[in-house]
Amino acid sequence: MFKDILFGTSASPAGDYAARVAFELAGRFDAHLRLVHVLGVPSRGFSYLAEDVRTGEQVVIDDDYKAWVEEEIKTYYAKQLEKCNDYSIHVCVGHPHREILREARNSNPDLIVLGGPTEENEGSAYKKIVAGSTIQLVSKSALCPVLLVSRPAASFWGGISSVVFGADFSKASDAAFKFAKKVAASIPGCELHIFHAMDIGPVHTGLSLSQEEIEDKIREARKKIRHKYVANLEGFEKYSMEVWEGLPYVEIVKFAREKQADLIVMAYSTKDVDAENARLGSNMEQVIMRSTCPVISVNRKMAKN
Amino acid sequence: MPKKILVIDDDPNIADYLTTIFENNGYEVCSANDVNTGYEVAKAEKPDLVTLDLEMPTEWGPRFYRKLSQDDELKNIPVIVISALSGNQYAIQKAAATITKPFDRDELMKIVKDVLME
Structure with a gap:
C-alpha cells in the first residue's frame, strides 16, 4: 500500500x-x-x-x-x-x-x-x-x-486495521472515500467504518431543529451513504455505517474512540483558494488536534487526480 | 483461591521479573510474549488482571485491548499498561492504570492491589 x-x-x-x-x-x-x-x-x-x-x-x-x-x-x-x-x-x-x-x-x-x-x-x-x-x-x-x-494518544496503534472514513459528501470526500477503501482493502481483516456527523449546532442551522427533523435528516444522510459509498464497496464485507448528530468534530473523535479506530480518513474541504493563507476546515483541524489515532487528510487536488 | 494475573510483554526479562513479583505476592501468573498469544491465554485462563506492554513485534498492546474489549467474556478484565514509551498514559483510554518502566516494585504492587480492590 x-x-x-x-x-x-x-x-x-x-x-x-x-x-x-x-x-x-x-x-x-x-x-x-x-x-x-x-x-x-x-x-x-x-x-x-x-x-x-x-x-x-x-x-x-x-x-x-x-x-x-x-x-x-x-x-x-x-x-x-x-x-x-x-x-x-x-x-x-x-x-x-x-x-x-x-x-x-x-x-x-x-x-x-x-x-x-x-x-x-x-x-x-x-x-x-x-x-x-x-x-x-x-x-x-x-x-x-x-x-x-498531533497527540501522543494517536501514536500507539502500531499499524492499521480499523479505519474511520469521515464523510461530508463533498468531491474531496469522494477521493477520501476511495483512499480509505483502498487502505482497508489492502490490509487483510481491516474494518472500514463510514461515518457522517450531522451538524446541528445553532450557528450552522440557524434555528433549533425538532427531533423529528433531526431524525429525518439522519435517514437522508444514511441513504446518501448507501448510494454514494456503500454501493461502491463491491465485495468488501467488514464495513459499517453510522450517522450521529451533534458538533461534527466532537462526534468524529468520539466515534473513532468508540470503535477504537487506528486511522481516520477525512477530506480537506476548505473553500479558501489562497494556498498561502488557507486554513484547514475547522472540523478537520479539530479532529487532527483531538483524535486518539492518526488522521489522513485528502485534498481536492487528489480528487482531481 | 489466588487471583490470576496475565503478563503480556515481549521482553523475557521484564516478563520474568513481573512474574516473580506477582508470585511472591501470592498471585497465580500466566504470561504471553505477543498480542495474539496473549488473547488466547486470556480466553483460556480468564485472568483477574492483565499487565500489558505497548510496543511489541507484529501487534501493539492497544490491539490486544481492542480484542479484549470486544469479547463479552473478557471485556471487564482490568488492564494495567506497563511501558517505557513516552506519553504512555494516553495509549489506552480505559486502562485501569499506567506504569512507566523502569518501575518501583512497591509502587507496582500498590497499584495492582488497588486495581484488584484488595
Whole structure:
C-alpha cells in the first residue's frame, strides 16, 4: 500500500509521536522512509545565514553544517533507524511547507507524515487547538494523502486495521472515500467504518431543529451513504455505517474512540483558494488536534487526480 | 483461591521479573510474549488482571485491548499498561492504570492491589 513515505520532521520532541507512526508504517509496509528536515528559514532572500529551528541560533548554512545536522538527525533517531532497512535523510533550507512540498513533488511519495505544531508557546490554548501552519499548508497542496499525528494518544496503534472514513459528501470526500477503501482493502481483516456527523449546532442551522427533523435528516444522510459509498464497496464485507448528530468534530473523535479506530480518513474541504493563507476546515483541524489515532487528510487536488 | 494475573510483554526479562513479583505476592501468573498469544491465554485462563506492554513485534498492546474489549467474556478484565514509551498514559483510554518502566516494585504492587480492590 505504501512504498515511499515522506516524514517531515523537526527532529525534536514535538515530532516524536509522528516519528513513532512514520517508522512503524515504513517497517510494516516495507516502505522507503524519506526523512525531510528543514533546518531553518534564511534571514533574507538568498542569505547564507539562517535560524536553526532546533537550536534557535543564527548559523551559516553550508555543506558542512548540513552534514552535521544530518548526523544529529541520525543520532536523534538512532534507535528507530537501527530497525529501519530503507531510509534516506534530506536536509534543506527554507520555509518548511514549501520545502516539504518541493521534496514531495520530486520524490512522489505515497504518503506524507507530519507531527504536531512546533510553536514555542508550549502549553498555550492556541497550541492545543490550532494546527500549525506547516500542517495547514502541506495538507492543502500535497498531491498525496497527508497523515497527521498531533497527540501522543494517536501514536500507539502500531499499524492499521480499523479505519474511520469521515464523510461530508463533498468531491474531496469522494477521493477520501476511495483512499480509505483502498487502505482497508489492502490490509487483510481491516474494518472500514463510514461515518457522517450531522451538524446541528445553532450557528450552522440557524434555528433549533425538532427531533423529528433531526431524525429525518439522519435517514437522508444514511441513504446518501448507501448510494454514494456503500454501493461502491463491491465485495468488501467488514464495513459499517453510522450517522450521529451533534458538533461534527466532537462526534468524529468520539466515534473513532468508540470503535477504537487506528486511522481516520477525512477530506480537506476548505473553500479558501489562497494556498498561502488557507486554513484547514475547522472540523478537520479539530479532529487532527483531538483524535486518539492518526488522521489522513485528502485534498481536492487528489480528487482531481 | 489466588487471583490470576496475565503478563503480556515481549521482553523475557521484564516478563520474568513481573512474574516473580506477582508470585511472591501470592498471585497465580500466566504470561504471553505477543498480542495474539496473549488473547488466547486470556480466553483460556480468564485472568483477574492483565499487565500489558505497548510496543511489541507484529501487534501493539492497544490491539490486544481492542480484542479484549470486544469479547463479552473478557471485556471487564482490568488492564494495567506497563511501558517505557513516552506519553504512555494516553495509549489506552480505559486502562485501569499506567506504569512507566523502569518501575518501583512497591509502587507496582500498590497499584495492582488497588486495581484488584484488595
